[in-house]
Amino acid sequence: MENRKEKKAHPKRGLWKPEEDMILKNYVETYGEGNWATVSKRSGLMRGGKSCRLRWKNYLRPNIKRGGMSKEEEDLIIRMHKLLGNRWSLIAGRLPGRTDNEVKNYWNTHLNKKTLLGEKRKTIDSITRHDDNIEDHDSKKPRQISHDLDENKEANGDDNVGVRDVTAGAWMERVVRCLDYETTGTPLMMHHNYSNLVFDEEPFASYMDPFVLFEAFGAIDSDVGLGIKSFLP
């Protein structure tokens, strides 16, 4: 009579119980991070892999810092957001012990109103959205933009042409990659001539946040630092 559906094991949802946390913690300690899809099978947790991953990453992982943000952290978030826009994982990466989710929530609840950046300040994304006729470039993530640029460069056979057409967003991505020089070992700025950078809207200098300069000059190789310094007005 009633239409009995095949009983499908829907993953449990909602807040995590301490017992579940303990199971997940034990699982990760035994099997390590990753293979989240198999967590429920191996551990008996009735949770989806995504949920487990998120719970581990945002709550159970060692060295997670709980509690309110310090003034320094808050300041850093504001500056990083000015620089990167809503790239929460990148911002969180510079705040030891903080997760992207936490930074995002903190921004949305505390800082967004405070700074009014949400409306008045242009982020990387909004800057690349300067022309409605432009294809869906604004929705592309840095990796994609970077890829586009490489293609552009190849098509023209000229480094400078590709660089000249770069958007602010793509440029920002390159700066971020420079900031990550320590870990990647690839001094990006050394490979390109950025003297032809053109920005359609905001003056270039608006991106020369003292924090950026501090980070860039402090963290990376002096040659690269010099490359960045050459942009200064």
Added chain:
DNA sequence: AACAGAACCAACCGCTCGCAT
């Protein structure tokens, strides 16, 4: 004390990417 609205935050969802096959 009771209620409503605001604020907060954990978790979910949809999408994209990178990698293996």
Added chain:
DNA sequence: AATGCGAGCGGTTGGTTCTGT
């Protein structure tokens, strides 16, 4: 080259707690 899968990311939702009346 095409496909599938695991993982990561940012936006959004919804439950809980706080605050004002």
